[in-house]
Amino acid sequence: MELDEVDFRLLELLSTDGRCTDVAMGEQLGLSSPAVARRRRILEENGIIAGYRAQLSLEQLGFSGVVIVMIELRSQAEQVLNEFEEEVVKCPSMSYCGFISGDTDFILIVHVSSLDEYDTIYRRELSNLPHVAKIRSSFILREVARRSTIPIVFDRARTGRGHPPR
Known part of the structure; x- marks a missing residue:
C-alpha cells in the first residue's frame, strides 16, 4: 500500500x-x-x-517494578525452542518475550510489585520453564522514555522514505 x-x-x-x-x-x-x-x-x-x-498505568495498578529477564537455553534445537515458547506464553507476569541473537536466547519483560514477588515469579514461573540453562535478571531503576510509536516513522514520511517494504 x-x-x-x-x-x-x-x-x-x-x-x-x-x-x-x-x-x-x-x-x-x-x-x-x-x-x-x-x-x-x-x-x-x-x-x-x-x-x-x-494504555494502562501498571504502576498505578501496583506493578512498580520492571524486570528484564535474559534466558539462555541448553540447546537451540527447533523442538527445544518450540517447547520453551509454548510454555513461556503461559507466564502471567510476562508482558513481552522475544527470541534474540547473541549469547542470550530469549529476553522477557516481567512486571512486579516487589522484590519478594519477583522471587516468587522466578521460583514458580521462570525456573520451571523447559530447557533453561541460565536466567539473568536486571531491574529497571528509572524509566527514561516510553514510546508506542517511534518518531522516525513520521520523520521518514516527511522525507518520502516512509513507505512500508513491499
Missing part, C-alpha cells in the same frame, strides 16, 4: 490519541470526516493500523 503525507499525518494523530474522532482529525488534516473515516478504514484493512487499546 502506498501511503501519502496525509496518511502519515493521520497515523501520527492516532498514535498520539487513539480516541481522536474523525471530525477532529478532519479539522486538523483539512479533510471531511467521511474522508478521514475512509482513509482510517483502508489503513486498518491493510494492517497498517493493527488495533486500538487502552
Whole structure:
C-alpha cells in the first residue's frame, strides 16, 4: 500500500490519541470526516493500523517494578525452542518475550510489585520453564522514555522514505 503525507499525518494523530474522532482529525488534516473515516478504514484493512487499546498505568495498578529477564537455553534445537515458547506464553507476569541473537536466547519483560514477588515469579514461573540453562535478571531503576510509536516513522514520511517494504 502506498501511503501519502496525509496518511502519515493521520497515523501520527492516532498514535498520539487513539480516541481522536474523525471530525477532529478532519479539522486538523483539512479533510471531511467521511474522508478521514475512509482513509482510517483502508489503513486498518491493510494492517497498517493493527488495533486500538487502552494504555494502562501498571504502576498505578501496583506493578512498580520492571524486570528484564535474559534466558539462555541448553540447546537451540527447533523442538527445544518450540517447547520453551509454548510454555513461556503461559507466564502471567510476562508482558513481552522475544527470541534474540547473541549469547542470550530469549529476553522477557516481567512486571512486579516487589522484590519478594519477583522471587516468587522466578521460583514458580521462570525456573520451571523447559530447557533453561541460565536466567539473568536486571531491574529497571528509572524509566527514561516510553514510546508506542517511534518518531522516525513520521520523520521518514516527511522525507518520502516512509513507505512500508513491499
